[in-house]
Amino acid sequence: MATKVVVDPITRIEGHLSIECDVDGGKVIDARTTGTLFRGWELILQGHDPRDAQDYVQRICSVCPVTHGAAAAFALDDAFGLTGQIPENGRIVRNLILGANLLHSHILHFYHLAALDYVTAPNLPPLVPQYAGDYRLPAAVNAAAVQHYLQALEIRKLAHTMLAVWGGRIPGQRGIVPGGSPANVDTEKIVQSKFLLAQVTDFIDNVYIPDVLAVAGAYKDWAAIGVGCKNLMTYGGFPMDNNGWNGKRFYSNGVYINGQAGALDPTQIGEDVQYSWYKDGIPKGPYQSVITPEPYKTAGYTWLKSPRYDGNVVEVGPLAKLWINNNATLKSILPGEAAFSVIGRHAARAVDCSNVAHAMADWLMQLTPGGPTCVPNEVPQHAEGMGINDAERGALGHWIVIDNWKIQIYNAIVPTTWNASPRDDNGQPGPMEQALVGTPVADVNNPIELVRVVRSFDPCLACAIHLITPDRKVRKFRVY
Amino acid sequence: MKGLSRRDFLKLCAGSAAAVSLSELLLPHLLEAAPASGNPPALWIQGASCTGCSVSLLDSEQPAIATILTDVISLKFHPNISGASGYLATKVINDTAAAGGFYLVVEGSVPTGANGLYCTVGETENGQTITFVDRLADLGSKAAAVLAVGTCASFGGIPAATYGGNPTTHGGPTGCMGVLEFFKQKGITTPVINVPGCPPHPDWMVGSLAHVLLYKTLPPMDQYNRPTMFYGRILHDNCQRRQYFDNSQFAKMFSEPYCLLELGCKGPFAACDSYKRQWNGVSSCILANGPCYACTDMNFPDGSSPIYQRYPDVKLPDIDASADAVGVTLGAAVVLGMAAHLVGNAVNGRLGHKEE
Numbered sequence: 001m002a003t004k005v006v007v008d009p010i011t012r013i014e015g016h017l018s019i020e021c022d023v024d025g026g027k028v029i030d031a032r033t034t035g036t037l038f039r040g041w042e043l044i045l046q047g048h049d050p051r052d053a054q055d056y057v058q059r060i061c062s063v064c065p066v067t068h069g070a071a072a073a074f075a076l077d078d079a080f081g082l083t084g085q086i087p088e089n090g091r092i093v094r095n096l097i098l099g100a101n102l103l104h105s106h107i108l109h110f111y112h113l114a115a116l117d118y119v120t121a122p123n124l125p126p127l128v129p130q131y132a133g134d135y136r137l138p139a140a141v142n143a144a145a146v147q148h149y150l151q152a153l154e155i156r157k158l159a160h161t162m163l164a165v166w167g168g169r170i171p172g173q174r175g176i177v178p179g180g181s182p183a184n185v186d187t188e189k190i191v192q193s194k195f196l197l198a199q200v201t202d203f204i205d206n207v208y209i210p211d212v213l214a215v216a217g218a219y220k221d222w223a224a225i226g227v228g229c230k231n232l233m234t235y236g237g238f239p240m241d242n243n244g245w246n247g248k249r250f251y252s253n254g255v256y257i258n259g260q261a262g263a264l265d266p267t268q269i270g271e272d273v274q275y276s277w278y279k280d281g282i283p284k285g286p287y288q289s290v291i292t293p294e295p296y297k298t299a300g301y302t303w304l305k306s307p308r309y310d311g312n313v314v315e316v317g318p319l320a321k322l323w324i325n326n327n328a329t330l331k332s333i334l335p336g337e338a339a340f341s342v343i344g345r346h347a348a349r350a351v352d353c354s355n356v357a358h359a360m361a362d363w364l365m366q367l368t369p370g371g372p373t374c375v376p377n378e379v380p381q382h383a384e385g386m387g388i389n390d391a392e393r394g395a396l397g398h399w400i401v402i403d404n405w406k407i408q409i410y411n412a413i414v415p416t417t418w419n420a421s422p423r424d425d426n427g428q429p430g431p432m433e434q435a436l437v438g439t440p441v442a443d444v445n446n447p448i449e450l451v452r453v454v455r456s457f458d459p460c461l462a463c464a465i466h467l468i469t470p471d472r473k474v475r476k477f478r479v480y
Numbered sequence: 481m482k483g484l485s486r487r488d489f490l491k492l493c494a495g496s497a498a499a500v501s502l503s504e505l506l507l508p509h510l511l512e513a514a515p516a517s518g519n520p521p522a523l524w525i526q527g528a529s530c531t532g533c534s535v536s537l538l539d540s541e542q543p544a545i546a547t548i549l550t551d552v553i554s555l556k557f558h559p560n561i562s563g564a565s566g567y568l569a570t571k572v573i574n575d576t577a578a579a580g581g582f583y584l585v586v587e588g589s590v591p592t593g594a595n596g597l598y599c600t601v602g603e604t605e606n607g608q609t610i611t612f613v614d615r616l617a618d619l620g621s622k623a624a625a626v627l628a629v630g631t632c633a634s635f636g637g638i639p640a641a642t643y644g645g646n647p648t649t650h651g652g653p654t655g656c657m658g659v660l661e662f663f664k665q666k667g668i669t670t671p672v673i674n675v676p677g678c679p680p681h682p683d684w685m686v687g688s689l690a691h692v693l694l695y696k697t698l699p700p701m702d703q704y705n706r707p708t709m710f711y712g713r714i715l716h717d718n719c720q721r722r723q724y725f726d727n728s729q730f731a732k733m734f735s736e737p738y739c740l741l742e743l744g745c746k747g748p749f750a751a752c753d754s755y756k757r758q759w760n761g762v763s764s765c766i767l768a769n770g771p772c773y774a775c776t777d778m779n780f781p782d783g784s785s786p787i788y789q790r791y792p793d794v795k796l797p798d799i800d801a802s803a804d805a806v807g808v809t810l811g812a813a814v815v816l817g818m819a820a821h822l823v824g825n826a827v828n829g830r831l832g833h834k835e836e
Contacts, residue, residue, distance in 0.1 A: 007565050011569055013560075016601060018600075018602075037598065039589075039652070045643070047643060049789065052788075125557075126563065128563050129564050130568075153538065161761055163760070164761075164763045168766075170760060171532040172679055182768065182770060
């Protein structure tokens with residue numbers, strides 16, 4: 001008989017998440033992920049001046065607030081008809097702000113959110129207690145990792161300092177608005193940024209990447225655990241021209257479905273809510289989606305909707321972005337299909353971090369001191385706009401409908417909604433649920449393996465894991 | 481304690497020196513005052529939050545936040561840092577609460593709708609779902625004091641915003657409110673210090689906590705429970721760009737160095753000292769050409785929206801320039817009444833206390 005294992009709350013992520021898994025014969029045979037917080041963002045934005053959006057939405061999540069602000073600004077650029085007019089300085093400053101937060105976020109994820117699944121913590125609350133488990137790092141490597149935990153706190157702060165040079169502050173940065181950036185470009189900011197970026201880049205290349213490789217070496221079997229659906233989607237990232245979502249980007253957009261790479265078609269995105277605590281029967285398209293919360297809906301088990309691409313379950317995140325962009329470094333570290341794994345997601349994130357850091361050094365030198373950064377704009381009476389871009393955690397899209405100069409519909413489909421989505425209307429489990437199935441669990445009282453799989457996705461909400469048997473006859477087991 | 485008197489402490493917190501971080505100045509005194517019996521325990525919980533307050537605290541300048549966590553307080557639980565998950569984490573919280581004498585830090589709004597089902601935070605040993613409101617009521621009634629960090633925990637914040645243009649929707653879709661309002665409804669009398677801001681500056685959080693730890697008493701607070709050492713002055717009256725306002729020079733584009741009023745600045749009612757306190761060690765909203773949206777205000781965000789439209793009720797200074805020179809809308813606004821929270825302060829455009 002299967003044992004039901006519940007992990008609620010899952011800590012060391014952003015937000016509220018729980019999981020529930022059925023474990024039978026030492027392995028997960030079924031899993032459900034539950035987002036346990038509803039704030040009603042799409043409702044709150046209704047009736048607002050559209051230009052409020054890029055500041056409000058940064059509070060959807062303040063680990064990756066910049067990408068939300070940018071997605072809103074891209075959507076407003078689109079709605080205001082500004083996409084082709086963003087000054088070069090504005091485009092580059094936006095990319096620098098996005099890049100600086102990516103550096104912060106990836107470093108934070110590996111060291112401060114994920115590392116304690118692999119590293120034995122010093123006896124210091126709140127780092128302890130931690131699950132008992134197979135912590136395999138040699139003593140010297142483990143000790144170095146603890147030191148790097150502290151060093152990484154400082155390094156990620158430098159990335160944020162660089163961000164604030166352009167955006168004023170972080171969280172709640174002010175450097176990305178419809179039409180470009182309000183920031184003035186001057187030599188002092190460029191020099192200051194280069195100095196900060198060099199320190200962060202040095203850490204990424206000489207500490208972060210070696211640490212990820214050390215974990216990969218000690219946990220080789222984890223390059224075959226947490227495989228998931230192997231369908232991927234990325235919106236790409238960092239515009240290199242002014243042609244909107246399908247223009248040239250540092251990372252290209254695309255999909256990878258059933259082993260085939262393909263072009264992205266955003267009209268194929270739709271959302272199901274059969275297993276979510278929302279009223280059934282919402283229109284599927286992102287421009288039409290309006291939700292009504294139903295906290296007592298018995299078929300529901302999460303506050304997350306179930307977004308699908310042309311009906312397919314797709315995983316998003318750095319792994320999807322680098323795989324679809326044929327990243328040679330990732331494929332050399334993890335040949336074949338080994339990248340579809342817990343280790344693969346960590347490795348992809350580290351390679352992504354290094355790529356972006358090095359590119360940012362070039363972008364800084366492409367700025368023109370004193371040049372324009374922003375074009376003026378007016379709110380139209382009626383318009384629609386879409387802003388899609390990869391956030392730190394994967395594909396992030398914002399859709400806006402403006403009516404009588406106000407927001408009529410706002411819809412944000414965020415990376416963790418893709419990854420931690422529940423079953424869709426066809427009963428297909430979400431990517432994280434699929435990745436959990438097959439995961440070995442040595443001790444149901446210490447399900448360290450489950451949280452390793454969940455955290456490899458860098459989920460951005462508070463979730464818990466619930467494990468259930470298909471026939472619902474479960475021996476309920478509390479997780480200590 | 482020896483060393484720093486309370487009066488000096490308050491002056492230090494409110495001081496105008498932007499060159500060094502407050503937490504750096506306070507740390508030696510905090511270490512000195514740490515009791516031999518061990519550092520005071522603290523629990524950090526999150527409701528309807530975005531983790532922004534935690535990230536802001538992580539960005540605190542030297543000393544590293546790690547020193548505060550290890551040498552000043554004993555943080556038993558934090559959702560984003562804790563090694564423990566699942567019931568292992570819940571047990572830590574329960575054990576700390578049972579031992580008593582702990583400080584509670586609350587981040588995020590309090591969603592009271594649907595019996596608290598809009599935010600659940602774990603399970604009991606028996607598999608019962610724990611709602612955030614129940615967790616807060618339990619810990620809140622047992623804590624020595626509560627630090628409500630951020631505008632959400634202080635006043636409800638964005639999750640409590642009205643929506644759809646309907647003013648009766650206050651509390652947002654999920655019945656959100658601040659901790660103090662929730663405590664009043666529940667009859668919980670534990671003292672609450674509000675440290676609003678979206679996010680709050682790390683100095684505001686560290687300084688407020690430090691005052692409690694050093695002097696075992698609440699800092700001087702305004703009627704909204706905000707420590708006056710940080711929230712006692714109005715941004716506009718001390719703004720780096722104040723001279724441009726006085727001279728009626730208003731930016732029409734973000735890139736212009738003038739007063740940001742026309743671009744929507746809410747500095748005239750923002751109780752915020754960011755004019756002297758740098759963010760992330762280098763900048764601030766105004767320095768980055770970002771019009772203030774008064775994120776420390778009890779009415780944020782409703783009182784600040786639309787963010788990029790000029791606030792209609794700001795009294796202009798006694799100026800010689802004609803209305804034409806400063807724009808028709810400005811001219812028309814001179815004699816308009818003030819919004820509720822400005823009443824009584826409208827004298828010659830001075831809406832608060834200018835720093836001496």
